[in-house]
Amino acid sequence: MYSQPHSLHARALILGAGVAGLAAAIGLERIGVRPLVHEREGEHARGHAFLLLGNGLRALDALGLGASVRARGVWLDHAEIRDGAGRLSHREVLPDCLVLTRADLLACLHSGLRQVQVTYHSRAAELVCGADGRIHSAVVETPHGSARLATDLVLGCDGGRSLVRKFVAPASQRRRGQVDELVLLLDEAQVARDLGRGLLKVHDLGRGLAAGLAPVTDGRVVWWLQFDTARHKPHGDDASELQRFALESCAHFGEDLCAPLRRAEFDKAHWWRTGDALPLEYFQRANAVVLGDAAHPFLPFTSQGANMALVDATRLAAALEAHTDLDAALVAYSRATRPDAVAHHAAGVALERNFVQGAPSMATLPRSEACVS
Ligand SMILES: Cc1cc2nc3c(=O)[nH]c(=O)nc-3n(C[C@H](O)[C@H](O)[C@H](O)COP(=O)(O)OP(=O)(O)OC[C@H]3O[C@@H](n4cnc5c(N)ncnc54)[C@H](O)[C@@H]3O)c2cc1C
Numbered sequence: 001m002y003s004q005p006h007s008l009h010a011r012a013l014i015l016g017a018g019v020a021g022l023a024a025a026i027g028l029e030r031i032g033v034r035p036l037v038h039e040r041e042g043e044h045a046r047g048h049a050f051l052l053l054g055n056g057l058r059a060l061d062a063l064g065l066g067a068s069v070r071a072r073g074v075w076l077d078h079a080e081i082r083d084g085a086g087r088l089s090h091r092e093v094l095p096d097c098l099v100l101t102r103a104d105l106l107a108c109l110h111s112g113l114r115q116v117q118v119t120y121h122s123r124a125a126e127l128v129c130g131a132d133g134r135i136h137s138a139v140v141e142t143p144h145g146s147a148r149l150a151t152d153l154v155l156g157c158d159g160g161r162s163l164v165r166k167f168v169a170p171a172s173q174r175r176r177g178q179v180d181e182l183v184l185l186l187d188e189a190q191v192a193r194d195l196g197r198g199l200l201k202v203h204d205l206g207r208g209l210a211a212g213l214a215p216v217t218d219g220r221v222v223w224w225l226q227f228d229t230a231r232h233k234p235h236g237d238d239a240s241e242l243q244r245f246a247l248e249s250c251a252h253f254g255e256d257l258c259a260p261l262r263r264a265e266f267d268k269a270h271w272w273r274t275g276d277a278l279p280l281e282y283f284q285r286a287n288a289v290v291l292g293d294a295a296h297p298f299l300p301f302t303s304q305g306a307n308m309a310l311v312d313a314t315r316l317a318a319a320l321e322a323h324t325d326l327d328a329a330l331v332a333y334s335r336a337t338r339p340d341a342v343a344h345h346a347a348g349v350a351l352e353r354n355f356v357q358g359a360p361s362m363a364t365l366p367r368s369e370a371c372v373s
Contacts, residue, residue, distance in 0.1 A: 020292025021157030027317030047102035056307030084204030086254035162294030177274030189219030299348035
């Protein structure tokens with residue numbers, strides 16, 4: 001149900017139309033605010049796949065999209081864990097866990113917008129502040145020139161290198177992660193069938209490597225390789241080098257994991273240069289607020305980037321609905337978000353340390369609820 005139009009925040013501006021930006025736009029529309037959304041890239045979604053966990057799925061339910069997202073994803077119920085020699089080590093039951101391509105998740109979120117339009121190829125280049133310390137307008141650059149958009153509420157959903165975060169927390173520094181990830185979607189219908197509802201994960205603890213395969217829709221699988229960059233690194237970004245690196249790293253992990261890599265098109269591989277940042281004290285300043293990776297870039301181990309982006313969107317909408325005073329609403333959002341941000345950040349750092357040290361207790365499977373204190 002849509003509530004009555006919200007008289008406040010008539011000029012809300014969302015920068016970034018990734019997971020956080022589209023989810024936030026839906027959340028605002030549901031409380032009667034119609035934001036402008038500006039996205040630097042084109043509409044065609046880049047990226048690979050997410051594991052959606054309990055908290056992200058509940059946020060999608062709150063946005064009215066739980067059913068459509070569940071219909072597009074693949075449910076996983078177990079993981080098969082192998083050691084570095086490709087031998088079965090054990091099986092684990094997985095918690096609620098849905099695999100979905102990034103393109104499918106963004107398409108679902110887009111379908112949840114009613115009247116809000118997203119302006120693509122429109123990059124926020126500058127935030128213009130008044131003497132009162134609030135952002136009065138944002139300058140966006142499009143292929144046709146630049147424009148100045150007046151605003152009274154800015155939502156920074158602009159990812160890990162956020163412009164809005166620089167306004168909210170100028171001293172905050174992004175830390176480069178030590179373990180990077182190579183990700184690729186593969187057209188492998190038979191492999192997807194063989195995996196069924198299972199995720200395959202290989203932990204090569206001694207060498208600082210881990211690889212995984214999980215089924216996604218339409219006869220595809222998502223493959224990923226995590227590697228300690230102090231010990232392993234591709235010599236460049238070109239497809240043949242990434243393929244050589246992947247095959248060499250996975251050589252002992254089992255033929256079922258290696259064979260698809262020989263057939264794969266590595267020009268579509270994504271080398272995820274990971275990073276995080278110490279959790280902010282506040283996720284808002286004046287009339288600006290940050291969500292998703294812009295608020296709390298996490299290391300990939302906890303699978304929480306997309307999930308928390310969805311949670312943030314629902315929390316912000318709830319705070320704006322509950323408080324008529326904007327500053328009070330943004331403070332309430334910050335307070336609600338911080339405990340999760342601190343817990344997921346700490347879990348990511350601990351898992352990275354375990355990975356690098358080859359700790360036998362390394363638990364790199366998704367644990368959405370257990371991460372939260
Ligand atoms: C290309 C890409 C591929 C990814 N692939 C995976 C993956 O396979 N698996 C996984 O778990 N996670 C992946 N991630 C990370 C994951 O998407 C995020 O952790 C999570 O979705 C958080 O969502 P977000 O909306 O905060 O950030 P993002 O999804 O990064 O969205 C931020 C958006 O803001 C836009 N933007 C940035 N700066 C500006 C600006 N100045 N003006 C306007 N728009 C701007 C970006 O183009 C982007 O669309 C990927 C991220 C990207 C960008």
